[in-house]
Amino acid sequence: MSSSPDPAVVPEVSATSVPGAAPAPVAASTAPVAATAPVAASASGVASPPETSAAELDRAAADLGAAATTFARMPPAEKAALLRALLPRTLEGARAQVEAACVAKGIDPSGPMAGEEWLAGPCLTLSNIRLLAEALDDIHRRGKPRLGRGGVHVRRDGRVEVGIFPQGVQERVLYGGVRAHALLQPGATAASARAEQASFYQQRDPEGGVTLILGAGNVASIPPMDALHSLFVEGRVVLLKMSPVNAYLGPFFERAFAPLVERGFLRIVYGGAAVGTHLAEHPAVTHLHITGSAETHDRIVWGAPGAEQERRRATGEPRLAKPITSELGNVSPVMVLPHLYAEDELWFQARSVATQVMNNASFNCNAAKMLVLPRGFAQRPLFLAMLARAFEAVKPRRAYYPGAHDRHARLTEGRAALDAAVLRLPPELPLPRGVLRFGAPGADALPWTMVVGLDEADAGEPLFREEPFCSLLSVVELGSSDPVHFLDEATRFCNERLWGTLAASLVVHPLSEEDPAVAEALDRALLALRYGAIAINQWPAMVYGAVSPPWGGHPSATLSSVQSGLGFVHNTSMLGGVEKVILRAPLRASPRPPYFFDHRRSHEVGARLAAWTAAPGWGRAWSVAKAALRG
Structure with a gap:
């Protein structure tokens, strides 16, 4: 992966x-x-x-x-x-x-x-x-x-969507506000979707x-x-x-x-x-x-x-x-649509992005790897400072996957070491090129790392073409603070510059979609982005974690240019002709999701959720909810 x-x-x-x-x-x-x-002992000690x-x-x-x-x-x-x-x-x-x-x-x-x-x-x-x-x-x-x-829905443009998540009342309660549909490939009809x-x-x-x-x-x-x-x-x-x-x-x-x-x-x-x-x-x-x-x-x-x-x-x-x-892998982008977000909304999304980097020590094929911000984004200093605060809150993790230390060194070498103060530069000024490290890692760990000041036009930038399978997040600025312009430019950048076709996400304020021009631009971006999973206000790993949706790379990949891979897995509805899955979630969720890095009862939620999953029932669902609420 x-x-x-x-x-x-x-x-x-x-x-x-x-x-x-x-x-x-x-x-x-x-x-x-x-x-x-x-039985042999491995390097991990297990x-x-x-x-x-x-x-x-x-x-x-x-x-x-x-x-x-x-x-x-x-x-x-x-x-x-x-x-x-x-x-x-x-x-x-x-x-x-x-x-x-x-x-x-x-x-x-x-x-x-x-x-x-x-x-x-x-x-x-x-x-x-x-x-x-x-x-x-x-x-x-x-x-x-x-x-x-x-169920099966035909859009105004004739494309076919199929609702796949949630599938039951208890699922709707436990995953409040999260919903997903599969977009079928061009040419599909309502009849062929069923057939x-x-x-x-x-x-x-x-x-x-x-x-x-x-x-x-x-x-x-x-x-x-x-x-x-x-x-x-x-x-x-x-x-x-x-x-x-x-x-x-x-x-x-x-x-x-x-x-x-x-x-x-x-x-x-x-x-x-x-x-x-x-x-x-x-x-x-x-x-x-x-x-x-x-x-x-x-x-x-x-x-x-x-x-x-x-x-x-x-x-x-x-x-x-x-x-x-x-x-396979992916340089997974997170695109932040310009808007004047409330501070609690921005903090929630900063913690979400940080979680997408830190979960599993960043050894996930869908880990956030490229933060795509609008050029001139008024809240850039606040958002990046919040990200830094989240990284500082978690001790660097063991880099257990082979090659991680060498990869991290190679992708950061030659980049100037920066102080976190640069993150608070006025938004009209570009971020300097360089690298920031957070935390004091032990011998077997890597620091949480942010590479900033990337040039979207630099075709030789390795962070655009190679998934940094380690604890590293890059930041690039492009487009403008106009949401329509930003969406068009971000879509072009992700499709043409970034390696991989697996997963992408967007942070979108619901008020933005009340503007017909923005809503149309967002729909255009969702159709055009060449990723097998796209999430709005949510980590794309939720497409994987929901299990019922198909999970895999966009079907534009080929055997000779495989990108993030060929075919879909999971897909418990057994759909054919899938192009991508689009998942939507609220901008801010309460209680905090149990997979967030700062959830205090995540292990209890997990154990109780396993019991509910094996044998769903309202008593077990309430047990999961109680642990989640205490997080």
Whole structure:
């Protein structure tokens, strides 16, 4: 999920070079892999299973190939029952999983920051399981999954929108004011939107297939949710290779998903580059899903960097001729529409942006990386001072992802060190070029960092073209304080200058939209921005976290210019022909969102939300709300 080199980048190696022994088995006696070596301690201090041997990789792939058609033709109601068997097992192991992730990332498991691992881990996995089970029940009863509030809507320009979030009364209460719809690709109609839903389940005798998932190393819910999508939306069994960064999570997934493992529908394996190469080229594997870096993707598809890769790319001759989907990185922009915001509104949004930088130590593919401000924005000094205040409030985090220190040094070297006083310069003056660092990091941490004074016209600026997968936020000013002009210029800049097509956000005051010219310009920007997820007044991670919306890069990407990736995951409504998801939220929410860096009960909210997600009910919903209100 990043544009940074993954620790398991796939090189040109032979299958016979795969060393190692198999991981420890799951509890079931039918577990596919036997332990022949002790569990290894990782650099994080959390024990990880050893690398899986070549023989056991071959056996796992063969087992899955043998089960693929059986699973593909399993009735939806039976699949729904299989999913529901995962809920209690996932909830039972949730606390231990969260504690392991906290140890690996240097977080106090009993403190508020542990809420990150609850909210982005078991809570989302449980939600995905339940929503897919409900969708399959719908398919069994009436052929299609239900849609969210608003259903299918045809805009005045003929484009089709589909309501996808929220989907129930309790969801509306817990996520007050947040709503999302999918914009379908040009040419879609209301009839085609319905006709293309759940396309896999319209096949009479599907053959299925085997998807190799190269798992993400940064967020605990990504590997299991990618597996769930392949299994229950696309109808293919899964061979999940854990990233070496978070391989310690694999045994938790094996136990939680044991019903799938026992039936031969899921295998989880361990290792680095050689294992990835061996499996990608295995004849039993029919599809690949890559989460990681564009560099990893291009090595797999086009070969090692150099003349051969460029030749293959130019002639359209991939070295791996299998269908590939992916979810990679992004230089995620936050565009602030000019307006005279109230101080509490501005403080809320400053904390939101700071959270988008600091969450998970900034190792998120949707972390805020480029703050796009209007040139001459009257509240620039106040907003940037608020951002600095937020950064100063949180101790720098452990930079647990490999390569982060080198990346941070490379992207900040040669930039003048600035004092925070420059943030209070009058808005008519441009910010000087340089870098500000906040906090006193320990040896294994990086400071929260702000790079200012970027030139929008500088085609050579690396921060425009490379995702800084570390604790760094850049600031660029463009356009003017006229909101229509700013929206047009910000859209052009994001589409033409910034790398990636995954996620973007805008801060928009509701009063601005009462001006017809601004409302039209905003709608024009939402249509034109080439991102798979766009959020208004909210972190785009909410599109990921809502689970029901499709999540992925804008479909303008290609195999040769992959940007943030190809295809969508999650998508529990099983929509076809999606272009993007647009999510809206209030400018200021109360109580403060539990994922905010300064929420005092985030860990309690996360634990209670996991219980509600596994078995929704008003009593559990009220328990979540009480913890949220105390934050």
